[in-house]
Amino acid sequence: MAGRGGAQRPNGATQGKICQFKLVLLGESAVGKSSLVLRFVKGQFHEYQESTIGAAFLTQTVCLDDTTVKFEIWDTAGQERYHSLAPMYYRGAQAAIVVYDITNQDTFGRAKTWVKELQRQASPNIVIALAGNKADLSNKRMVEYEEAQAYAEENSLLFMETSAKTAMNVNDIFLAIAKKLPKNEGGQSGQQRPPGLRLNNEQNQQSEGGCCK
Amino acid sequence: MADQHDMDSNGDSKIDGYGFERKEDFDEQSYEAFMSTYFMVLARRAARWRPLVVGKERVSKSRKLKRFCRKGIPGEHRPLVWMEVSGAGERMKEEPGLYRQLLTQKLDGTATESIMLDIHRTFPENIYFANTIDPSGLQKPLTNVLKAFALNNPHIGYCQGLNFVAGMMLLILRSEEKAFWLLDTVTRQLLPDYYASDMLAVKAEQELLGDVVRWKLPDLYAHLDQVGLHWSLVGMKWFICLYADVLPVETVLRIWDSLFFEGSKIVMRVALTLIAKKKTELMEAKDFTATVEILKKLESDPVVLNCHTFMESIFKETGSLPRAKLRKMRETCMRRVVADS
Numbered sequence: 195m196a197g198r199g200g201a202q203r204p205n206g207a208t209q210g211k212i213c214q215f216k217l218v219l220l221g222e223s224a225v226g227k228s229s230l231v232l233r234f235v236k237g238q239f240h241e242y243q244e245s246t247i248g249a250a251f252l253t254q255t256v257c258l259d260d261t262t263v264k265f266e267i268w269d270t271a272g273q274e275r276y277h278s279l280a281p282m283y284y285r286g287a288q289a290a291i292v293v294y295d296i297t298n299q300d301t302f303g304r305a306k307t308w309v310k311e312l313q314r315q316a317s318p319n320i321v322i323a324l325a326g327n328k329a330d331l332s333n334k335r336m337v338e339y340e341e342a343q344a345y346a347e348e349n350s351l352l353f354m355e356t357s358a359k360t361a362m363n364v365n366d367i368f369l370a371i372a373k374k375l376p377k378n379e380g381g382q383s384g385q386q387r388p389p390g391l392r393l394n395n396e397q398n399q400q401s402e403g404g405c406c407k
Numbered sequence: 408m409a410d411q412h413d414m415d416s417n418g419d420s421k422i423d424g425y426g427f428e429r430k431e432d433f434d435e436q437s438y439e440a441f442m443s444t445y446f447m448v449l450a451r452r453a454a455r456w457r458p459l460v461v462g463k464e465r466v467s468k469s470r471k472l473k474r475f476c477r478k479g480i481p482g483e484h485r486p487l488v489w490m491e492v493s494g495a496g497e498r499m500k501e502e503p504g505l506y507r508q509l510l511t512q513k514l515d516g517t518a519t520e521s522i523m524l525d526i527h528r529t530f531p532e533n534i535y536f537a538n539t540i541d542p543s544g545l546q547k548p549l550t551n552v553l554k555a556f557a558l559n560n561p562h563i564g565y566c567q568g569l570n571f572v573a574g575m576m577l578l579i580l581r582s583e584e585k586a587f588w589l590l591d592t593v594t595r596q597l598l599p600d601y602y603a604s605d606m607l608a609v610k611a612e613q614e615l616l617g618d619v620v621r622w623k624l625p626d627l628y629a630h631l632d633q634v635g636l637h638w639s640l641v642g643m644k645w646f647i648c649l650y651a652d653v654l655p656v657e658t659v660l661r662i663w664d665s666l667f668f669e670g671s672k673i674v675m676r677v678a679l680t681l682i683a684k685k686k687t688e689l690m691e692a693k694d695f696t697a698t699v700e701i702l703k704k705l706e707s708d709p710v711v712l713n714c715h716t717f718m719e720s721i722f723k724e725t726g727s728l729p730r731a732k733l734r735k736m737r738e739t740c741m742r743r744v745v746a747d748s
Contacts, residue, residue, distance in 0.1 A: 223567070224524040242531035244652065245524075247568040248643030251699045266696055273521060273567040275604045278748065282639060 210260035213377050217265050217368075218284045220308045221293035222301040223272030226327040229358035230293065231269045234368050239359050246271045249283055256365075256372050263372040265289075284312060289321045289371045294342075296326045296355060297334040302342065309349055321374045323352035323367055330357040425578055425656050428532040430707070437709040448715050453481040460484045466491040468668065476668045477722065479661050479715065486580045493667040495592035499585065506584045509555040518564040522553045529570040530652070536574060548583035549574055555587050560594070566602040568647035575651040575659065589667075597670045599737065601646055607744050612646050613639040614740035615733070616678050623679060623725065627686050635695050641702060642678055649674060653706055658714040665718070672728060676721040683724060684710050 219227040228250065229243045235254045250269045255262060268283040270276065284290060290312055294305040305324060312322055324346045326337060339355060346353030352370050356363040421429055456475065460466060466488055480488045490496035499506075514522075526546050530536040538544045552573045557564045569590070576586040594601070600608040617638035621628040644652075649666065650659045666673040682689070685701055692698040711717050 223521065224528070240531065242527045242537075244531060245528040245567050245570060247571070247647050247652075249640070251640075251703065253696065271567055275566060275606055278606055279610075279639065279643070282637060 210262055211377060212262045212264065213375070214264045214266065215288045215372075215375055216268070216286055217289040217291065217371065218268045218270065218280075218287045219291050219293060220270055220280060220284070220312075221272060222295070222298075222304040223274075225272065225293045225295040225298070225301050226356075226358050227272065227291075227293050228269050230291070230325065230327060230356060230364055230367075231267055233358045233361055233364045235267070237361075239361075241359075248276070248279070254368070256369060258369070258372050258377075261377050263375070263377075265368065265372075280311075281315065284316045284320075287316060287320060288375055289323070290316065291323045291325050291367065291371070292351075293325045293327050294337065295328050296337045297328055297331050299336045302326075302337045306345065309351065313349070319376070321352070321371055322349075323354070323371050325363075325367055326353075326355040327358060329355040329362055330359050422534060423656065426534040426536075427530070427656060428534075430532075432707060434707070434709065434712070437712055441709070441713045445713075445715055448479070449481065452479055456481050456484055460487060463487075465496075468492055473668055476664045477718065479718070480664045485660070485664070486582070486585065489580070489589060489663070489667050490585060493589060493592050494596060495585070495588040498592055499588040505559075506555055506587050509558045509587075510551055512558050514554050514557055515564075518557045519554070521565045521567070522550060522557070522570075525553075525565075525567060525570045526550055529574045533574075533578070535578065545574065545577050548577055548586070552577065552583050552587045552590065556590055556594075559591060560602075562604065563594070563602045564604060566604070566647070568644070569602060571648045571651040575656075575663075579660065593667065597667065598674070599671060605748075607741065607748065609643070609646055610639060610748075611737060611740040611744045612675075613642050614743055615737050616642050616675065618736050618740060619675060619679055619728070619733075620682060624683060624686060627682070627689060630690050631698065634692065634698050636698050640699070641682075645678055645681075646674060650677060655707070655712050655714070658711050658717060661714040661718045672730065672733060673721070675733070676725050676728065679725045679728075680717070680721040681705055681711070684708075684720075 219231060221227050223245070226243075228246050229239060231250070231252055232238050232240070232243065235252045246269055248271055252267045252269065253264060254267065255264045257263070268287070270280060270283050290308075292305045292308045292312070294301040309322060309324070312320060324342065326339070326342050342355075343353055345351075352367065352374065354363045354367045354370070356367055358364060423429060452475075459472070459475070464487075466472065468491075472492065476488070476492060487496075490499070526549060527539075529546075529549060535543075535545045536549070539546055549570065553565055553569060556569065556573070572593075573586055573590050576589050577583065580586050580589065599612060601612065602609070617628070620631070620638075650662055653659075654662070662673060662677055682702075685705055688701050689698060692701055705711065
């Protein structure tokens with residue numbers, strides 16, 4: 195996994211910044227949310243990934259230049275009836291990956307609804323990425339790349355087609371998000387971690403303006 | 408004693424006695440240590456159970472049977488006893504044609520599609536579910552049970568998570584009609600409306616877990632609240648799946664032995680015990696992430712692997728949870744959840 199070893203803190207004065215971000219995955223059932231996370235966190239893929247109930251929590255660290263970015267990932271259940279739980283997971287999230295399946299037009303429609311909801315209700319500065327997953331099944335493609343890309347541009351979303359199966363663009367989409375997230379020093383931006391999950395202890399919260407400690 | 412022999416002979420294999428592939432973090436040493444004592448327990452329990460069940464078609468509920476269920480139903484008697492103590496067997500006899508008749512009805516497209524999406528994603532690491540070619544495989548029975556359930560419970564339809572519950576029932580009962588009746592009875596008569604499409608009851612149950620922790624373990628509650636733990640992030644899968652696909656299989660079965668007799672209070676007792684077992688570690692967790700990681704690891708902890716002592720502790724260590732008090736607390740939680748929604 196790229197950057198894994200970089201998570202350790204050197205003892206010297208050259209210690210890089212460590213940023214912690216909450217990221218949520220949203221999207222219709224069986225589009226591959228858990229598979230993308232499993233690929234990103236463990237480098238694995240299962241043809242039949244178990245259905246996620248409620249949500250699963252995982253973490254992964256990537257290195258960007260002198261910054262260590264730790265993702266705290268909430269992988270949510272896709273079925274519509276679990277929708278009302280979603281705010282609990284995206285509240286306070288700095289990033290979201292909205293996933294659809296390129297072989298299923300309905301899932302793209304559902305992804306757009308998620309994007310709208312995030313734009314309306316999540317943190318105003320949330321970084322949203324759109325992932326067209328199952329790109330390895332391009333012979334069954336129902337959603338054109340250009341269509342999704344145009345939509346992503348209109349809505350200022352990061353966009354990539356991904357394949358959890360072949361690993362195509364999986365690390366890349368997380369890295370692209372990491373790059374786009376503000377890694378300013380504490381107290382600079384005045385950006386507040388929204389209420390909801392308090393991720394750090396008291397000390398960190400006080401010094402916290404963006405994400406870094 | 409077929410199950411127990413299977414478990415024994417598979418002790419060092421990659422597949423357990425129920426057809427599950429052992430996980431990569433399978434702790435063989437802890438398992439062996441536990442099984443060496445648990446076999447004696449199983450043998451002793453089997454001898455005690457024999458006069459109650461052998462040659463019987465009906466088993467009536469009694470204080471003695473309740474005590475026996477708490478100590479574990481021997482594998483070979485589980486199908487009979489589960490059907491009897493839950494009331495599912497009775498209902499099946501009252502409406503003998505219902506299941507077949509439901510299977511001839513057409514389920515709406517959305518529910519069918521949701522079920523089909525989950526069939527391949529139910530216990531893919533279990534040999535009976537993974538094998539799509541073998542006619543004795545359980546994918547088709549699972550599809551049937553979930554469809555019949557959705558037709559019989561239109562206000563629920565299909566709720567993700569029922570696949571794991573029904574799947575585990577099928578593994579034990581080996582009869583789709585019985586699995587249907589057990590699922591239908593447990594969800595209608597033994598549990599709050601966890602699977603309703605509005606999810607309100609299951610959300611209220613998480614709130615209730617929070618309130619029960621506040622009542623029983625106030626210092627831990629205060630700490631977790633300060634760390635920012637939302638109760639609904641903890642127990643959703645615990646409640647929805649009734650610990651199937653969460654805790655080790657043998658532990659799930661032991662929980663269900665009591666759950667089907669005594670009802671949803673068992674689910675709450677287990678949740679409270681799980682949290683109480685890790686109190687010291689949880690009190691030391693400084694942030695949200697550390698807290699969630701502790702709770703996640705708990706699911707494969709030797710504490711829950713040893714199902715026999717774990718089940719003893721859910722009754723001993725959590726103290727009394729009077730039904731009437733729980734009911735009142737649950738109503739309060741429900742009002743809170745409805746007001747929030």
